[in-house]
Amino acid sequence: MVVNGEPETEPGLGDRRDPPTTLQGWRRFVDAEPAQFELLPEARVVALSSAERMAYDEARIDYHSEMVIVATSTVRQVTQQGRLLTMLNRRESSARRGLIVSGAWTTGKSTALKQLGRTHELMIRQRFPGQDRIPVVYVTTPPKGSPRKLAAEFARFLGLPPIKARFNTTDIADAVCRVLIEARCDLVLVDEIHNLNLATAAGEDMSDHLKYFTEHLPATFVYAGINVERNGLFTGVRGKQIAGRCVLIKTAPFPYQAEWKSLIATMEDALRLHRHQPGTLARLDRYLHKRTRGMIGSLSHLVRAAALTAIDTGAEAITRELLDDTSVDYAAESDDQGAA
Numbered sequence: 001m002v003v004n005g006e007p008e009t010e011p012g013l014g015d016r017r018d019p020p021t022t023l024q025g026w027r028r029f030v031d032a033e034p035a036q037f038e039l040l041p042e043a044r045v046v047a048l049s050s051a052e053r054m055a056y057d058e059a060r061i062d063y064h065s066e067m068v069i070v071a072t073s074t075v076r077q078v079t080q081q082g083r084l085l086t087m088l089n090r091r092e093s094s095a096r097r098g099l100i101v102s103g104a105w106t107t108g109k110s111t112a113l114k115q116l117g118r119t120h121e122l123m124i125r126q127r128f129p130g131q132d133r134i135p136v137v138y139v140t141t142p143p144k145g146s147p148r149k150l151a152a153e154f155a156r157f158l159g160l161p162p163i164k165a166r167f168n169t170t171d172i173a174d175a176v177c178r179v180l181i182e183a184r185c186d187l188v189l190v191d192e193i194h195n196l197n198l199a200t201a202a203g204e205d206m207s208d209h210l211k212y213f214t215e216h217l218p219a220t221f222v223y224a225g226i227n228v229e230r231n232g233l234f235t236g237v238r239g240k241q242i243a244g245r246c247v248l249i250k251t252a253p254f255p256y257q258a259e260w261k262s263l264i265a266t267m268e269d270a271l272r273l274h275r276h277q278p279g280t281l282a283r284l285d286r287y288l289h290k291r292t293r294g295m296i297g298s299l300s301h302l303v304r305a306a307a308l309t310a311i312d313t314g315a316e317a318i319t320r321e322l323l324d325d326t327s328v329d330y331a332a333e334s335d336d337q338g339a340a
Helices: 023-031 042-047 050-066 073-088 109-127 147-158 169-182 201-216 236-245 258-269 285-292 296-313 320-324
Strands: 098-103 136-140 187-191 220-226 246-251
Touching: 023 109, 023 136, 023 147, 050 296, 073 098, 073 109, 073 220, 073 246, 098 109, 098 236, 109 136, 109 187, 109 220, 136 147, 147 169, 147 201, 169 201, 201 220, 201 236, 236 246, 258 285, 258 296, 285 296, 285 320, 296 320
Parallel strands: 098 220, 098 246, 136 187, 187 220
Antiparallel strands: none
16 A cells, blocks of 8 residues: 555545455555655644544554565565476476475565565566466465365455355366466465365365366466474375475574664664654664564564554654563564563
């Protein structure tokens, strides 16, 4: 969402969007410009009426709730490898190569997956202007699901008519494949792949069904999930088949090094607070690493939550005291972080 810094005529309840697991929501995600906001001069802020100031602050809240997507090394690596595989698979008729992004929670897996999809779709649009294609599909693996539910996720993304009880799984899958072949889909993103537990009969069925899609769609499949290599994805005959066809990229917490400091600097530059002192977060980089355990998702949550609090309370600045009072996810808070 692009915000220009001018007060809205009427504060709303936020931007209610279709999720990116639908075609409409995915296209909105791809088309969205990076969030922008220009602070008004202090004299203009003081002159705003009560209603105008409320609208102005609501616009800043919208901006900080989204803020900037940082091009981390993980995002760059996944995008580069994913693009390479789509090129390798262009003329491949069988046994196409895939990619698996695996790591701990809040290490940027889903963000990297979606940024790969966005980059690919924009490049396809540039190569084939004016063509009505669906170059990318983004779905999530349903928890405790079934092949039918997985096929329904693909159908839901495409906006196909409601699935009737008499339709079997193959009917749904065939309909999905026909639409995607006609739409020239060449990249399929499957998130939350850790829900596919090959140690269970249901997991084996879903794995077989994903294999059905990979064999019937001339597309590159990219998966993301939590520590999938430790949770049975590569075990047994099915797992070895997956391992033999997929490149694995591991995500992890960022160490306290130059890139971590760069991430913090980028986030601080994106803040739009009237009394924040530049460099405050940069000086707290070690403290922020301890608070978040180097997790990019936890860092983003902490900084954005503190910024929203600063707007809501009128403090208009992020300080160490405000950060101390701002909660992050349980995974980051569960260990004794000690004092900075």
